[in-house]
Amino acid sequence: MAARAERRSFWTWGYVSDEPSDAERAEAARGLSERIGAEVTPPAIPQTVDIELRKPRLEVPAALAGSVSTEHVERVTHTYGGHSLELLRAMRGEFVDPPDAVAHPRNEAELEATLEWCDRAGHAAMPYGGGTSVVWGVNAPADAEGAVTVDLDEMNSVLEVDDVSRAGRFQAGILGPDLEAALKAKGLTLRHYPQSFPWSTVGGWVATRSPGYTATKHPQIY
Incomplete structure (x- = not known):
């Protein structure tokens, strides 16, 4: 089975295609304003490329270069899960503790090699499925000296x-x-x-x- 072709949204549940339009967000804000008796304005959503992240604090081994990425978009989209406070932080562009790298192991051998590297180097490893955790289950520990999100999207058969x-x-x-x-x-x-x-x-x-x-x-x- 092929890996997921669509990128997950970093600020709402689902994928980029599931993101509400500006008009839909404005309509939701109007409805909420009427209910609470105060004006609500939908926040401006930052562009992925404009989100500031700290530089990766690790170096990916050459043997894992084909399945581990430190690209900006990967790190942004794997910072948060689905808790409402996480999504609010994402909307505000607050990405204090992003993962330093994101692994996409394609088989058990690559998964084992990734975890062995994390263990050897002292990096925290966070398993990642669909990113829908509402209990802060996919976040990088704030005290970790290096953090690697292990996305299992390639192991999907x-x-x-x-x-x-x-x-x-x-x-x-x-x-x-x-x-x-x-x-x-x-x-x-x-x-x-x-x-x-x-x-x-x-x-x-x-x-x-x-x-x-x-x-x-x-x-x-x-």
Whole structure:
């Protein structure tokens, strides 16, 4: 399965194509103003290239140059998760603790090599699925001397589905809709639909024991 073709929005849930237009934001502000009896003005959203980040504090090993990036856009879009206060900081252009690098391991060998490098060099490693954490789960520690976000978007395949037991093996970076599409072809479903379903991953569901209004009882992850 191909890696995600669309870039995640750094200031709202979803991708760049999900971002509300200026007109939609203005309309939402008008509605909020009427409800609270005070004027609300939508903040200006900074352009990605205008956001100031500190310089990377690490050097990527040559052996990992093909899967680890220190590019500005990568670091911006992996700084925050989906908590409302995180998104507010992003809208204000406040990026105090961005990751120094973002890794996109393509297989288990590259993942192991990335984690070994972080361990050896003393860098914090933050796993990243869809970036929808609302508990500050993808942030770089403020006291880290180096921080690497490990985005599993390249590891997004259904490895195996047993037709008899109906047990499956899925890579951690597969998104909810992609997993359901693959299972539907076999007449199956995981039936786990948290609110973050369009943008979250199997790995994130497992790591957080993901619940949701249509992800309780039998399809809840324990």
